[in-house]
Amino acid sequence: MSILVLYGSYRSDRIGIRLATYLVDRFRARGEDAELIDAKFVDLPMLDRMYKEYPPGTAPASMQKLADQITAADAFVFVTGEYNWGPQPGLKNLTDHFLEHWFWRPAAIASYSAGRLGGAHAAAAWHPILSEMGMVVISSTLTVGPIGETLAADGTPTGHGGETLDRAFTRFADDLAWWSEAARIQRAKRPPPY
Numbered sequence: 001m002s003i004l005v006l007y008g009s010y011r012s013d014r015i016g017i018r019l020a021t022y023l024v025d026r027f028r029a030r031g032e033d034a035e036l037i038d039a040k041f042v043d044l045p046m047l048d049r050m051y052k053e054y055p056p057g058t059a060p061a062s063m064q065k066l067a068d069q070i071t072a073a074d075a076f077v078f079v080t081g082e083y084n085w086g087p088q089p090g091l092k093n094l095t096d097h098f099l100e101h102w103f104w105r106p107a108a109i110a111s112y113s114a115g116r117l118g119g120a121h122a123a124a125a126w127h128p129i130l131s132e133m134g135m136v137v138i139s140s141t142l143t144v145g146p147i148g149e150t151l152a153a154d155g156t157p158t159g160h161g162g163e164t165l166d167r168a169f170t171r172f173a174d175d176l177a178w179w180s181e182a183a184r185i186q187r188a189k190r191p192p193p194y
């Protein structure tokens, strides 16, 4: 399974990168082809033209590369931080550059925050956004909080929170793998209708 793990904080002191790192490491340990898409380093502009609004071959190189990566992926994991109960603008800005590229694949939400609710409000806000963008959002979620007490700077789980996260990850990854396989078989059997 080819998985893109997408993360969107631009803050200098960002902490969610720990969860993004953890997820990439854990998916790779399962033998999956997981890759981090770090919006800060992809560095798309604040949305002006969507990818499809550029004449073929004229989109900025970073946008073209990302379009190709999204098209080739089997599944997406959105690492969803919470700013004032809402999604982070960097992640939203990155996703909004594309539309059809996201279609017909499963997506999972792994939320986090500094507080005990683990970004649950932002996760709830993300779900319909991803549905609108043609992804099938799986019901398993990860809610990580307080993130600073759950993951060390290198993404290693720590303490009770880390143990809980590790247990939840197995089910989360199993769920995503099942839907990913189902979608891949169906795409091969019958091309998407639009």
Ligand SMILES: Cc1cc2nc3c(=O)[nH]c(=O)nc-3n(C[C@H](O)[C@H](O)[C@H](O)COP(=O)(O)O)c2cc1C
Pocket: 009, 010, 011, 013, 014, 015, 016, 017, 081, 082, 083, 084, 085, 086, 112, 113, 114, 115, 116, 117, 118, 119
């Ligand atoms: C602008 C802003 C708004 C925030 N709003 C919330 C919030 O609504 N709920 C919450 O639990 N934490 C909130 N936090 C704390 C974040 O969960 C915490 O700073 C987290 O580390 C942000 O992710 P990042 O470090 O990857 O940027 C907020 C932080 C910022 C900077």
